[in-house]
Amino acid sequence: MTLSATSNGLSASQGEAVRIDGKAIARSLTEDIRQKVDHLVQQGHGLPGLAVVLVGNDPASEVYVKNKALQTHRAGMRSFMHMMPESTSEAELLKLIADLNANPQIHGILVQLPLPKQLDPSVVTNAIDPAKDVDGLGEVNTGRLALGMTGGMVPCTPLGCLKLLQSVHTDMTGMHAVVVGASNLVGKPMAQLLLRENCTVSIAHIHTRNIQELTRQADILIVATGKAGLVRGDWIKPGATVIDVGITRVPTSGGKSRLVGDVVFKEACHVAGHITPVPGGVGPMTIACLLHNTFQAASQSFLAEE
Numbered sequence: 001m002t003l004s005a006t007s008n009g010l011s012a013s014q015g016e017a018v019r020i021d022g023k024a025i026a027r028s029l030t031e032d033i034r035q036k037v038d039h040l041v042q043q044g045h046g047l048p049g050l051a052v053v054l055v056g057n058d059p060a061s062e063v064y065v066k067n068k069a070l071q072t073h074r075a076g077m078r079s080f081m082h083m084m085p086e087s088t089s090e091a092e093l094l095k096l097i098a099d100l101n102a103n104p105q106i107h108g109i110l111v112q113l114p115l116p117k118q119l120d121p122s123v124v125t126n127a128i129d130p131a132k133d134v135d136g137l138g139e140v141n142t143g144r145l146a147l148g149m150t151g152g153m154v155p156c157t158p159l160g161c162l163k164l165l166q167s168v169h170t171d172m173t174g175m176h177a178v179v180v181g182a183s184n185l186v187g188k189p190m191a192q193l194l195l196r197e198n199c200t201v202s203i204a205h206i207h208t209r210n211i212q213e214l215t216r217q218a219d220i221l222i223v224a225t226g227k228a229g230l231v232r233g234d235w236i237k238p239g240a241t242v243i244d245v246g247i248t249r250v251p252t253s254g255g256k257s258r259l260v261g262d263v264v265f266k267e268a269c270h271v272a273g274h275i276t277p278v279p280g281g282v283g284p285m286t287i288a289c290l291l292h293n294t295f296q297a298a299s300q301s302f303l304a305e306e
């Protein structure tokens, strides 16, 4: 297959959907943030700081948080990692969050999900100061997004998906966007962002009847279910833009494994107009948007000091 790379992070081969290169778009966003951080420092401000908290030892979460720390350094910002044991109590975690809220070197706080079962994620996310809630998952930032207010923190994965869509569509007005998956982390905020772009938005979930009938009407299809290979080629409207948020490790022959999305890529790429690969699509954008939110939080804090 011959692929041709272009400067806008899109690549295509004949007769196939154009691939949206999330890796390239994320790299350019991170570089842009790094330059803005340099500019802040030249103006005499401190470095933006991001605290990432991991409770327990879920191997996938460990990989994610290490990658977040690495990318934070790459963007020229300070990274603070807090690893807590699986048995951490709510009081212990809330005490750490209170300390991070009060620490002026820290502008963004992220508590990696999922949490061990004794910890209620909504209590934990709501304990984070809304000005440092770079995940945008607390009630204040969720409410701001739902009310269409600007200046709030937008959850990183849906924000990354939006930036990928904007690399393809300069105007989404009137397009039918179908979001498959109604989670607080991705599906619901994604739907709010698409509404803000003047799309007609449908949300499909586990109880949706005739789901394929709905997805086949989508000009924009966002899939965030965590069910590997759920969406087949015949679920997709010809020419649609498909954003695959899913990332699941599946075993392959020979005792190896590979990462796959919620969309069967080898079918979808013959039907869609544009599509994100897995890996290399949404994943790198989530981290780039976390850096973007941390930079935004730090800038707002420096402005408030002036």
Ligand code: GUN
Pocket (backbone or CB within 6 Å): 110, 111, 112, 113, 114, 135, 156, 157, 185, 286
């Ligand atoms: N786990 C998987 N994705 C995310 C995310 O975007 N934020 C947090 N806090 N945890 C996650």
